[in-house]
Amino acid sequence: MLEIKYVRQNLSEVYSALKNRGDSADLEAFQAAEISRREMLAEIEELRHRRNVVSDEIAGMKKRGKDAGDRVAQMREVSGRIKALEKSLAESEEILQEILIRLPNIPHPSVPVGKDEADNPVNRVVGTPRVFDFTPKAHWTIGEDLKILDFERASKITGARFPLLFGAGARMERALINFMLELHTTEHGYTEVLPPFIVNRKTMTGTGQLPKFQEDLFKLENWDYFLIPTAEVPVTNIYQDEILEEDQLPICYTACTPCFRSEAGSYGKDTRGLIRQHQFNKVEMVKFTTPETSYDELEHLVLNAETVLQRLDLPYRVITLCTGDLGFSAAKTYDIEVWMPAQDKYREISSCSNFEGFQARRAGIRFKRKDKKGTEPVHTLNGSGLAVGRTLAAILENYQQADGSVVVPEALRPYMGGREVIEL
RNA sequence: GGAGAGGUGGCCGAGCGGCUGAAGGCGCCGCUCUCGAAAAGCGGUAUCCUGUAACCGGGAUCGUGGGUUCAAAUCCCACCCUCUCCGCCA
CATH class of the missing domain: 3.30.930.10 (Bira Bifunctional Protein; Domain 2)
Incomplete structure (x- = not known):
């Protein structure tokens, strides 16, 4: 398997390596899935961060005998959104994995280019x-x-x-x-x-x-x-x-x-x-x-x-x-x-x-x-x-x-x- | 095949809903002490993803996958693996 970061940053090199091998792959789909994956990931992590922070607050409030009902309700909603996003992220990652796991290795520069x-x-x-x-x-x-x-x-x-x-x-x-x-x-x-x-x-x-x-x-x-x-x-x-x-x-x-x-x-x-x-x-x-x-x-x-x-x-x-x-x-x-x-x-x-x-x-x-x-x-x-x-x-x-x-x-x-x- | 026990960091081992990425010990690395070593003391020691030029920050991971919950190493379900006993067997 090639490193995902490597493929993302060296798309044309991967493309020519594939070509030299007489192989092919949908690198467009890869790039699209990779971009949306990282967008979703950023959003999810931000939400999870909020949930972590507020959950700590809730814990503190409960300890002091305060009512945290409004925050609990808020976080209930946030958790729902996280769950939904996680699902799309998993789908996106699956697409990426499918492509990545089927990409062949990049030939070493000393390997002669040839057909068969x-x-x-x-x-x-x-x-x-x-x-x-x-x-x-x-x-x-x-x-x-x-x-x-x-x-x-x-x-x-x-x-x-x-x-x-x-x-x-x-x-x-x-x-x-x-x-x-x-x-x-x-x-x-x-x-x-x-x-x-x-x-x-x-x-x-x-x-x-x-x-x-x-x-x-x-x-x-x-x-x-x-x-x-x-x-x-x-x-x-x-x-x-x-x-x-x-x-x-x-x-x-x-x-x-x-x-x-x-x-x-x-x-x-x-x-x-x-x-x-x-x-x-x-x-x-x-x-x-x-x-x-x-x-x-x-x-x-x-x-x-x-x-x-x-x-x-x-x-x-x-x-x-x-x-x-x-x-x-x-x-x-x-x-x-x-x-x-x-x-x-x-x-x-x-x-x-x-x-x-x-x-x-x-x-x-x-x-x-x-x-x-x-x-x-x-x-x-x-x-x-x-x-x-x-x-x-x-x-x-x-x-x-x-x-x-x-x-x-x-x-x-x-x-x-x-x-x-x-x-x- | 039947019965039971268990899977937590490099290793051992605690935790059994929030202050725990995780006590304590061992190991390892650095420093102090020493002529040197040992001992002792102090400090540091997981992986992955992601943001940043960098400093640094965020997220995830306690066998795996689901579920409950505002919150799970901790509760529930399924699966996998290891160990012990019985049976069978090269």
Whole structure:
């Protein structure tokens, strides 16, 4: 959420930010509602002030045994007016809130202006895609042939887009989770967290999934609860409505959770394999920082995610999302894309963003500076480190051999009982 | 699921219709004392909104939302959450 004062005072900047994102909002209505809100507020506060003063008088008179009947009658009328005005004020505030809560974040000045993913600049390309002396197979074929992936039975159990792993496949998923968490906690300074996988509406609103994107979520029947689409949601909301001390920052958490996404509107995309599932595991990194350090922390965050790919020796590249491709809550986002030989393409495997104070304002996460009165929103960041299902898919494709077997990346072997190859 | 207790400031805890944004204690910050520290003493220590160039002022907030009243932390209603006991259960 943007600060109401900021929007009021920087209407044209907000307007152009929206335009660059390919978004829009009724800023005229906002401005009108904001003006009338403040007018009403001034009037209400004046009346309340009078009521407070006269009520004190009444108290004093009663104590001295004087009759205060006329003042009581007067205040009865004033209270009626206050009540009526409060009602219109609440309506006005609701309109404002409706608009404000749906405004996306303002992109950071360093974010390139662009229309869609075609305009995302590539920052760096790391690793060289392997040259195959046979035609590389897609990971779903490799997995099914090795009997470690079974999409057909998964769809019987639930439906399309759910994973079912067996044997070395399930083991590798677990190995990847342990490998990533171990790396982030012991080498990158993150604290491991195990949060709830189901959260309430307020929490979903705090990180920006609601109210605009409810169709992307799974909602529980008869509960106002939702399945998390990423660990970002419960982990960022750990400090919802809290005031942190400056010297507590930065706070760095990592969590592995299943992620549940309805994938509404993705019909026909990635219909096979592990790339786009309704349920997948992801190791997430979340940071709470001061405003002046958040962009440095973002660079570190990306490097932390990249380290996972480097250790696994998977080729990748890093891109910056342009304004038109940027997510709702983010001020700046780097995507990491891993090389997928069968598709002959780089595919997203991590997304690392700085949300600045956008989520913090929604979720009420503030901090207090030493020797300075008042509070400020913290800056929140998060990034995948990494999406586990996609990492597994990348390993299957990049490490496949002509005979259909798959070599286990060296970094992963300690987590797989020393196993070197997956074969039938 | 059944029975009970409770939600007040960073923490503990009083208040149970007006003089209470809230006693007292702890913690924290500053000052005095001290060679220094401790102890002791004094002072200061919530958040949000709003007006003002600023000094400073106004309003709101005692789990949340409604209600009663001239006036609510205090009374009434609903909801949420926490704790204890019983039952059930991975």
